[in-house]
Amino acid sequence: MTIQVRRIVFLLAGAFLAALLVWGMGGLPHFGAYRGPYGDVLNAVSVPERHITDVVTAVNFDFRGFDTLGEEFIFFAAVLGVALILRAQPGEGPGHVEDYATGRAVPPTSDAVRVLGLGLTPPTVLFAIYVVAHGHLTPGGGFQGGVILATGVLLIYLAGEFDDLHGLYTEVTLERAEAIGAGAYAAIGTLGLLTGATFMANVLPLGKIGHVFSAGTVPLINLAVGLEIAAGLVLLLTTFLRQTLVLRPTASPGPLTKALGG
Amino acid sequence: MNIVPLPVVLPLAGAALILFLNTVLPRRWVQGITLLFVLAEVALSAVLLHRSGSGTIVYWFGGWTPSHGVALGISFTVDPLGAGGAVLAGLIVAAAVATTGSTARSTAGSTMENAQGFVHALLLTLLAAMTGFCLTGDLFNLFVFFELMAVSAFALAALHTTSRAALRAALNFAITNSVGAFLVLIGIALLYSRSGALNLAQIGRALAATGHLDRLTIIAFALLTVGFLIKAAVVPFHLWLVDTASTAPVPLVIILAGVLDTLGVYAVARIYWTVFATSVGSHDTVVRTTLIVIGAVSAVTGATLALMFEGARRRLGCVMVSHTGILLVGVGCLSASGLAGAAVYAIGDGAVKAALIVGVTVAGAGGPAVSRARRRCGVGLLAVGGLALAGFPLFATGLGKAVIEDAASAAGYPWVTPVIVLAAVLSAAAVFDVAWSMARPPFADVQTPDVQIPGSAGPSRWHIVFAVGSGLLALSAAANVLGRWATHAAVRFVDTAGYQQRVLGGGPAAVLGKAPASIQLSVGGAAIDLLTVLAAVGLAAALNRSGADRAARQSTLRAVAARLHDGSIGDSVTWVTAGTAAVALVFAANLR
Amino acid sequence: MNFLPYLVAIWLFVVGLYGVVTSRNLFHQIISLSVVQASTYVLLLAIGYRTGGTAPVFAGIPVGRLAVDPVVQALSLTDVVVGATVTALLLAIAVQVHKRTGSLDPEDLRRRLGERDE
Numbered sequence: 001m002t003i004q005v006r007r008i009v010f011l012l013a014g015a016f017l018a019a020l021l022v023w024g025m026g027g028l029p030h031f032g033a034y035r036g037p038y039g040d041v042l043n044a045v046s047v048p049e050r051h052i053t054d055v056v057t058a059v060n061f062d063f064r065g066f067d068t069l070g071e072e073f074i075f076f077a078a079v080l081g082v083a084l085i086l087r088a089q090p091g092e093g094p095g096h097v098e099d100y101a102t103g104r105a106v107p108p109t110s111d112a113v114r115v116l117g118l119g120l121t122p123p124t125v126l127f128a129i130y131v132v133a134h135g136h137l138t139p140g141g142g143f144q145g146g147v148i149l150a151t152g153v154l155l156i157y158l159a160g161e162f163d164d165l166h167g168l169y170t171e172v173t174l175e176r177a178e179a180i181g182a183g184a185y186a187a188i189g190t191l192g193l194l195t196g197a198t199f200m201a202n203v204l205p206l207g208k209i210g211h212v213f214s215a216g217t218v219p220l221i222n223l224a225v226g227l228e229i230a231a232g233l234v235l236l237l238t239t240f241l242r243q244t245l246v247l248r249p250t251a252s253p254g255p256l257t258k259a260l261g262g
Numbered sequence: 263m264n265i266v267p268l269p270v271v272l273p274l275a276g277a278a279l280i281l282f283l284n285t286v287l288p289r290r291w292v293q294g295i296t297l298l299f300v301l302a303e304v305a306l307s308a309v310l311l312h313r314s315g316s317g318t319i320v321y322w323f324g325g326w327t328p329s330h331g332v333a334l335g336i337s338f339t340v341d342p343l344g345a346g347g348a349v350l351a352g353l354i355v356a357a358a359v360a361t362t363g364s365t366a367r368s369t370a371g372s373t374m375e376n377a378q379g380f381v382h383a384l385l386l387t388l389l390a391a392m393t394g395f396c397l398t399g400d401l402f403n404l405f406v407f408f409e410l411m412a413v414s415a416f417a418l419a420a421l422h423t424t425s426r427a428a429l430r431a432a433l434n435f436a437i438t439n440s441v442g443a444f445l446v447l448i449g450i451a452l453l454y455s456r457s458g459a460l461n462l463a464q465i466g467r468a469l470a471a472t473g474h475l476d477r478l479t480i481i482a483f484a485l486l487t488v489g490f491l492i493k494a495a496v497v498p499f500h501l502w503l504v505d506t507a508s509t510a511p512v513p514l515v516i517i518l519a520g521v522l523d524t525l526g527v528y529a530v531a532r533i534y535w536t537v538f539a540t541s542v543g544s545h546d547t548v549v550r551t552t553l554i555v556i557g558a559v560s561a562v563t564g565a566t567l568a569l570m571f572e573g574a575r576r577r578l579g580c581v582m583v584s585h586t587g588i589l590l591v592g593v594g595c596l597s598a599s600g601l602a603g604a605a606v607y608a609i610g611d612g613a614v615k616a617a618l619i620v621g622v623t624v625a626g627a628g629g630p631a632v633s634r635a636r637r638r639c640g641v642g643l644l645a646v647g648g649l650a651l652a653g654f655p656l657f658a659t660g661l662g663k664a665v666i667e668d669a670a671s672a673a674g675y676p677w678v679t680p681v682i683v684l685a686a687v688l689s690a691a692a693v694f695d696v697a698w699s700m701a702r703p704p705f706a707d708v709q710t711p712d713v714q715i716p717g718s719a720g721p722s723r724w725h726i727v728f729a730v731g732s733g734l735l736a737l738s739a740a741a742n743v744l745g746r747w748a749t750h751a752a753v754r755f756v757d758t759a760g761y762q763q764r765v766l767g768g769g770p771a772a773v774l775g776k777a778p779a780s781i782q783l784s785v786g787g788a789a790i791d792l793l794t795v796l797a798a799v800g801l802a803a804a805l806n807r808s809g810a811d812r813a814a815r816q817s818t819l820r821a822v823a824a825r826l827h828d829g830s831i832g833d834s835v836t837w838v839t840a841g842t843a844a845v846a847l848v849f850a851a852n853l854r
Numbered sequence: 855m856n857f858l859p860y861l862v863a864i865w866l867f868v869v870g871l872y873g874v875v876t877s878r879n880l881f882h883q884i885i886s887l888s889v890v891q892a893s894t895y896v897l898l899l900a901i902g903y904r905t906g907g908t909a910p911v912f913a914g915i916p917v918g919r920l921a922v923d924p925v926v927q928a929l930s931l932t933d934v935v936v937g938a939t940v941t942a943l944l945l946a947i948a949v950q951v952h953k954r955t956g957s958l959d960p961e962d963l964r965r966r967l968g969e970r971d972e
Contacts, residue, residue, distance in 0.1 A: 001825075001826070001830075001833050001836070003832070006830075006832050006833060006836050009836050009840065010832075010835075010836045010839055010840075012840075013836065013839040013840035013842075013843045014839055014843075016843040016847065017839055017842055017843040017846065020481060020484075020843065020846040020847060020850055021481065021846075023477055023481070023850065024452070024477050024478055024480065024481025024482070024846075024850070025452070025478070025481070026477060026478075027456075027476050027477040027478030027479075027481075028452070028455055028478060029455065035458065036454070036455070036457070036458020036459070037332050037458045037459070038332065038454075038458050038459055038460065039458075041329075041332055041334065042334070045334070062324060063324065063326055063334055063335050064335065064336055064402075064403075065323065065324055066267075066323040066324070066336045066403065067336060067400075067402060067403055067406050069271075069274070070391070070394065070403070070406040070407055070409075070410055071406055073274055073277070073387055073390070073410055074406070074409055074410045074413050076277070076278070076281075076387065077277075077383075077384055077387045077410065077413045077414045077417060078413050078417065080281070080380045080383055080384055080417060081384065081413065081414075081416065081417025081418075081420070082417075083380060084377060084380045084381070084384075084417060084420075084421065085417070085420045085421075085423055086423075087377060087423070089423055089424050090424070172284075172285055175281055175282075175284065176281075176282050178281065179278045179279070179281040179282035180278075180282065182274075182277075182278040182281075183275055183278035183279065183282070186271055186274055186275045186278070187275075189267075189271065190271070192324070192325075193264050193267075197325050198264070198267075198321065198322060198323060198324060198325045199264070199266075199267040199271070199323055199324075200267075200323045200324040201324050201325045202324065202325075
């Protein structure tokens with residue numbers, strides 16, 4: 001279809017679809033009138049049975065922990081996919097690291113920005129660890145904390161240069177860390193099987209409500225997820241940055257040497 | 263017992279393991295380890311299949327059993343059909359892994375030493391997702407595995423990053439299927455609001471309690487059905503598959519052909535029978551007609567496109583669309599016999615479609631330098647596969663096709679039989695045409711160099727790939743004995759009340775009816791099948807004799823078809839919107 | 855106010871789809887897909903809201919206190935992760951498309967007449 005025809009067809013179809021959706025959603029209860037049993041039961045049961053005060057984390061990592069295992073592997077697969085898609089093509093190789101937006105002279109990073117980055121990074125990392133560790137008590141958890149941790153690493157790049165990341169890690173380390181995080185989640189789930197309960201059963205001691213070391217397996221799962229998300233996100237960022245800043249067409253395809261810098 | 267989660271968890275653990283050991287493992291080992299995990303999944307699923315025969319297995323994760331009819335956790339509800347799907351997925355993925363190759367030397371296209379490990383890890387996550395998809399009894403869990411399948415497949419589809427066509431196809435694939443996933447998610451949200459639950463059995467009970475369908479559930483039903491039909495790639499949601507089949511790496515296309523599209527239809531069936539069947543009640547004729555019409559249109563359109571288009575894998579993609587349409591007709595009969603026929607057909611036809619992809623790879627891969635013996639083997643696979651597609655009674659496709667035709671006639675749609683026959687004739691003729699064009703030099707269709715993945719099968723390993731293809735055809739023939747099992751599985755599948763009772767307890771006592779006769783190939787059905795085969799061969803011969811420049815024939819129709827299938831993402835999403843609106847309109851107008 | 859959040863969700867859905875269908879830039883198209891995704895978040899969270907309910911976190915408040923639905927929040931969390939990962943994949947593909955063809959226009963990406971699959 002030409003783009004004009006497509007526009008007309010879509011506007012018609014979209015109008016019909018929107019109208020039907022409005023008609024259908026007219027059957028929803030009013031906004032604010034949530035009725036269903038599932039959420040109320042979990043709200044009531046989460047603290048007494050599992051000593052978890054953040055019910056959302058309880059839903060994510062205990063009641064419906066198996067869903068989150070799947071979600072974690074979705075992230076795993078996507079990071080692998082991005083690394084696969086952005087791999088060096090034949091005729092490309094690592095070159096001099098520079099940001100080459102055409103027609104721009106890039107000024108060197110000012111000292112003020114460097115100091116700001118230096119000042120912001122440690123609190124960010126600390127906050128990330130706090131969020132991961134307290135996921136079962138207050139809003140937070142492995143996913144949120146992992147993202148914040150990756151942001152800390154990104155701050156280093158933003159305030160400095162890409163080469164500053166060079167000394168921190170290698171891509172293989174990140175991949176291994178991600179694999180450990182993902183595998184650990186599955187392993188913790190298997191703990192339940194080993195002790196005779198079902199998969200994903202919360203078999204560790206539940207501790208006292210409100211303490212960091214409580215809620216059985218949930219803090220451990222949070223740690224595993226936090227590790228995986230942080231490693232995966234940093235790998236994602238590095239892959240995109242390497243694609244833009246490092247990979248250059250070479251004269252002839254050569255063996256791929258060490259990826260960062262080089 | 264406790265092996266229920268293992269068919270899903272083991273492949274996932276395998277994926278993590280392969281990533282961990284990626285840079286230290288020799289290439290040959292990566293393929294071997296992957297194959298080990300896949301075969302483990304097949305074995306475990308087979309055990310579950312056997313055990314579920316005596317009673318649907320219900321497994322509650324985390325030990326959260328339902329209290330007072332409210333399901334707190336996630337359940338795996340393993341019935342024979344679901345377990346069978348898991349086994350099929352494992353077998354097809356095993357075939358795909360066997361074709362990835364593991365020669366130590368790298369081919370010219372290889373640029374990342376550890377790309378192979380990534381590909382195998384993604385194949386394992388894909389397998390885990392498909393297994394979980396078949397075994398689960400929870401609606402959101404179904405969605406999570408649906409997305410895991412999707413993401414793994416998107417990543418694999420974009421493997422050939424230097425090919426413009428491959429990138430376009432991957433984008434189309436990803437965007438169209440994502441829209442489908444969003445439709446499913448909205449449907450889930452609406453159902454959750456109405457029923458307050460995410461467990462399939464519980465939602466079904468809650469809906470049945472109100473007795474009829476109200477507007478919310480009608481729209482939710484429409485959205486869920488369309489969302490999964492997009493994955494199944496039936497017309498008009500098939501544009502992504504035609505493109506992806508032509509350019510994606512061979513292991514992914516094998517999986518798409520063998521099982522992934524079937525799973526979309528499986529989900530439609532599962533959701534209908536567990537959630538909506540009771541409340542749809544007497545309006546089921548509307549649902550039946552809708553599904554059968556969509557299936558029939560897909561069957562004929564796909565087959566016609568297969569004849570019109572060029573490019574071996576592109577035409578096979580159209581054949582895939584066509585046969586998923588036939589499968590949908592079987593499911594759309596909304597009866598146990600239709601479902602049984604569809605089950606047999608899914609296994610038999612899925613294996614054949616995968617074998618066809620293997621055949622094209624063996625015959626055409628590597629360009630003109632391929633040896634004569636190799637070319638002959640590939641063409642042989644295609645020719646036998648074509649016979650199977652037409653429904654030659656030796657293969658399970660013959661049994662499945664005949665049973666589907668009977669079920670449709672019994673349900674009151676006698677026009678379906680000639681339509682299915684036509685689709686089978688056209689698609690088989692297209693396959694014969696492809697085989698013929700690949701059999702003679704020079705090559706009429708020069709396909710992708712088919713570097714499947716970096717470091718993939720070179721000329722010396724085609725024997726293994728050919729063996730895999732032959733094995734798939736043998737699987738299709740062996741599936742002919744599954745008539746009795748399929749009937750039993752289908753009867754269990756459509757027993758909504760029994761399912762709910764098994765999962766949640768309580769409910770009305772089961773009414774044991776007479777066990778239906780197991781499906782088998784009737785004389786009439788076999789006759790129709792043989793007629794189809796003869797007609798297909800005849801059509802292929804006639805097309806061949808009437809000249810090589812098919813460009814002259816039907817040129818306007820073909821130009822229009824080509825324009826409609828030019829890989830545009832906007833077009834694909836427009837069709838999705840139109841299809842969703844149409845189905846929703848039909849349901850809204852008729853299901854109250 | 856009774857149905858406004860649901861209308862917002864429907865609007866986002868349809869507008870996002872319009873963006874995907876008529877876009878002339880791949881990045882714009884991918885972000886439009888994110889807009890479609892955002893509509894699902896709005897819908898989920900609106901369904902779980904309860905007037906007068908507090909967040910389902912019982913640190914410091916008694917367990918019996920009226921709270922909103924935690925399940926949809928957990929579902930939204932999963933949804934966000936899925937959406938972000940799919941967007942990342944699509945953006946990576948778009949980067950390669952630009953490198954290969956020099957153009958980001960989806961219309962340029964269409965199959966030309968007589969093009970062979972390669």
